[in-house]
Amino acid sequence: MNDWNELRLVxxxxxxxxxTAAAERLRVDHSTAFRRLKALESRLGVRxxxxxxxxxxxxxxxxxxxxAAAERMEDEVLAMDRDITGRDHRLSGRLRVTSSETLAFSRLTRHLAAFREAHPGIVVELTVDNRVLNLSRREADIALRPVRPKEGELWGRRLANxxxxxxxxxxxxxxxxxxxAHVAELEGHALIGWEYAASGIQAAEWLAxxxxxxxxxxxxNSLINQFVAARAGIGFALLPCYLGDSQPGVVRALRAPVPELEGELWIVAHSDLKGTARVRAFFDVVGEGLARERELFEGRFDANDAVRPASSAVPSRFIKKRRT
Incomplete structure (x- = not known):
């Protein structure tokens, strides 16, 4: 077999x-993928x-x-690619980052602006995706994840709870x-929640x-839309504090965060890339910038009484009302 594209298709x-999904992943149209697969089967004489x-x-x-053979070849190519990229000491080129929708909307972009100002030669490609992308397969170079990474080949740090x-x-x-005053008082209130098909979402399961x-x-299925719906007055929404406490139009309906829903924010890359200058620079500027907002992420200020100072992560106009 002389064409690597045939193996990639299989x-x-x-x-x-x-x-159809395979064609989309390979960025070819369905008819092309169908024709290639049929031609390969015909040449090999096997389905x-x-x-x-x-x-x-x-x-x-x-x-x-x-x-299986194609996957072994892919692993070798990706390992070689990571090895070469990991030795790149230039502060220029492309850097692919992935983040959740809520983080990209509320906190991340301002830090990306600071990163671009510090390193104008680096082009950032941000993939907003709530899925956990595979860094070993180079689906991204850096991931900002709401869960502790389990893959042993990843390298990074926890930025905040x-x-x-x-x-x-x-x-x-x-x-x-x-x-x-207490979560038991939710009875009788209108709630905003996830779609019925949602599974594996801790906050959705707690609400249920x-x-x-x-x-x-x-x-x-969108946390941003849940925030917008709460702001419009539809009812209560369960939101991460870094979103709810930083945006105008909503206030905490229950003073304290829900303790059993506390999660983590991690910044991670493949360990083969930790020597890459672009990756190191991103960790230094964006990672440290997010870590400095730890108090906001952890909901550790009096959201109903406090007025945030202008220099804080939350502008002073976001005033939380005292319950009377």
Whole structure:
């Protein structure tokens, strides 16, 4: 087999279980991917995939063996790429970063601006994605993750803990008796939550355990949209404190963060890249900048009473009302 693209196609179909998804991943159109796969099967004289009743592509024994060989080749190429990139001492070139939607919206961009000012030769490509991207496969160079990394080949540091609390618009609270003293007082309030299909989201699971199903009047898979809905007065939203405490239009509906929802914020890269100048510079400027906002991430100021000073991470105009 002389064409690496053929192996990449087999591997992509095997990983995604879909010819359409594989074509999207390889950035070719569906008809091209279909034609290449059929031509490869015809030349080899063997079927590499069978179509299931649901339309999924399931690898045959030959397809699985070819995909395994392609993965070994990919691992070698990626290791070589990381090794070469890890020796790059230039403060120029491309740097691919991935972050969650809420972090990119509320905190990250200002630090990226500082990074660009300090290192104008580095082009940042930000992928806003709530999934955990694979750094070994170079889906990104640096990841800002809301969970402690489990992969042994990653290198990085914890920037802060992340607190979560309930928020609502001041108008909603005024119309419904003011802020809550305890989470048990949620009964009778309108809630904003995740879509029914959401799974593996700790905050969504806590809400489902804490409140009755009929309390949810609005659902969305976007935390930013949940914030917007709370600001519009629809009801209570469970938000990370770095989002809720830094944005105008919402205040804490429950004074204290929810202790069992405390998470972490990590900045990580593959250990092969820790000598790369671009990666080191990003850790120094953006990582340290986010770490300096630890108090905001951890919800450790009196959100209902305090007025933040102008020099703080939260502008002074974001005033939290005292419960009366």
């Amino acid at each position: 591997l992509a179909v095997c990983r995604t279980g879909s010819l 590499l995939f069978e179509r299931s009743a649901g339309g999924a592509y399931e690898a045959t024994e030959a397809g699985a063996r070819m995909a 992340v607190a979560w609390a309930l928020y609502a618009s001041p108008e909603y609270l005024e119309a419904h008796g003011g802020a809550l 355990r804490t409140a009755a199903a009929d309390a949810f009047v609005y659902r969305t």
